[in-house]
Amino acid sequence: MSLACEFRLARGDFALDARMTLPERGVTALFGRSGSGKTTLLRCLAGLERAEGWLTVNGCRWQDDERFLPVHRRPLGYVFQEASLFPHLRVRDNLRYGYRRVPVARRRVDFDETVRLLGVEALLERYPQALSGGQRQRVAIARALLASPRLLLMDEPMASLDATSKAEILPYLERLHDHLEIPVVYVSHALDEVARLADHMVLLEAGRVLATGPLHELLTRSDLPLAHADNAAAVLEAQVLDYDAGRQLVTLGCGDVRLRVSREQAPSSQRLRLSIRASDVAISLSQARDSSVLNCLPVRIAEIDDDPHPGHRLVRLALGDQALLARIPREAVERLALVPGMAVHAQVRARALT
Numbered sequence: 001m002s003l004a005c006e007f008r009l010a011r012g013d014f015a016l017d018a019r020m021t022l023p024e025r026g027v028t029a030l031f032g033r034s035g036s037g038k039t040t041l042l043r044c045l046a047g048l049e050r051a052e053g054w055l056t057v058n059g060c061r062w063q064d065d066e067r068f069l070p071v072h073r074r075p076l077g078y079v080f081q082e083a084s085l086f087p088h089l090r091v092r093d094n095l096r097y098g099y100r101r102v103p104v105a106r107r108r109v110d111f112d113e114t115v116r117l118l119g120v121e122a123l124l125e126r127y128p129q130a131l132s133g134g135q136r137q138r139v140a141i142a143r144a145l146l147a148s149p150r151l152l153l154m155d156e157p158m159a160s161l162d163a164t165s166k167a168e169i170l171p172y173l174e175r176l177h178d179h180l181e182i183p184v185v186y187v188s189h190a191l192d193e194v195a196r197l198a199d200h201m202v203l204l205e206a207g208r209v210l211a212t213g214p215l216h217e218l219l220t221r222s223d224l225p226l227a228h229a230d231n232a233a234a235v236l237e238a239q240v241l242d243y244d245a246g247r248q249l250v251t252l253g254c255g256d257v258r259l260r261v262s263r264e265q266a267p268s269s270q271r272l273r274l275s276i277r278a279s280d281v282a283i284s285l286s287q288a289r290d291s292s293v294l295n296c297l298p299v300r301i302a303e304i305d306d307d308p309h310p311g312h313r314l315v316r317l318a319l320g321d322q323a324l325l326a327r328i329p330r331e332a333v334e335r336l337a338l339v340p341g342m343a344v345h346a347q348v349r350a351r352a353l354t
């Protein structure tokens with residue numbers, strides 16, 4: 001366990017009352033609708049807000065009833081919506097600024113490696129005003145990492161970017177999973193972004209933690225709002241097993257399950273994250289061999305729930321030890337006499353996210 005906290009804070013009508021424990025590495029998404037308290041909680045972690053409660057990071061007490069480590073003494077990186085680089089310094093000097101302030105013995109990152117990780121090698125001699133929004137954010141992230149933080153906080157780092165810049169920066173953010181050995185707390189209210197980047201999730205509602213856990217679990221829990229969203233989707237981690245170049249078809253393994261995805265090439269990383277939208281899953285009683293859908297998987301019905309669209313029902317399906325969601329017409333549930341516990345087949349259109 002690497003980060004645990006409990007915070008209470010009142011701001012006008014709003015009250016934060018949050019307790020959470022985060023894993024020692026990986027990206028945790030702080031997710032919730034606007035005004036649920038994501039930024040406030042992030043600011044409490046940073047010491048920018050003086051909440052009541054306590055915070056332990058990596059075994060060190062940063063805050064409790066007796067002590068309060070001020071923001072400048074907390075070894076953390078903070079990336080804001082808008083990159084705040086020094087305009088009068090070249091990228092290289094912006095990056096060196098935080099790096100040099102850390103004594104050599106306490107440095108945990110290599111300058112060149114971090115520059116490569118964020119792909120900013122070619123930008124080092126430029127000034128911030130000569131960078132695109134996405135490039136500025138990559139420099140801001142590199143600068144935060146070069147200060148050897150024990151915790152990286154990111155507050156909607158893509159919120160001010162257009163779609164092209166978002167697409168450009170996403171692969172770099174994805175790389176953070178594999179390379180960083182510190183917890184990353186990532187604020188977002190975009191489900192698609194979270195599905196792509198996060199490993200864990202803390203779901204906030206009106207200042208309280210509604211649920212916390214692995215991303216794939218929270219996305220498919222029918223007692224939580226995510227499963228009922230219009231773009232509800234399950235996320236699976238899969239490994240490339242085979243690539244048929246002629247047909248541009250990748251076969252992926254996810255536990256004992258085999259899935260196929262159309263793709264122009266198999267990724268060199270060999271690991272893929274798949275998103276399977278509830279609206280892209282159909283159910284059949286037998287294995288449909290005369291369907292154009294690439295995947296027809298044996299599954300078991302775990303739960304049938306109401307859906308916000310009254311003509312539909314939300315069906316949770318157990319696929320090995322993973323879960324899928326299917327949004328299917330109410331009429332089909334009746335006609336096929338679907339009930340929990342039943343073995344059926346899921347016709348699945350999967351999208352590779354990476």
Ligand SMILES: Nc1ncnc2c1ncn2[C@@H]1O[C@H](COP(=O)(O)OP(=O)(O)OP(=O)(O)O)[C@@H](O)[C@H]1O
Nearest residue numbers: 011012014032033034035036037038039040041189
């Ligand atoms: N200084 C303050 N004084 C009064 N109310 C505040 C103050 N700071 C934040 N709030 C209120 O606290 C609530 C939580 O705000 P916060 O910015 O943490 O939410 P959020 O989930 O990050 O929202 P968004 O997604 O819109 O950024 C909001 O209702 C906000 O109006």
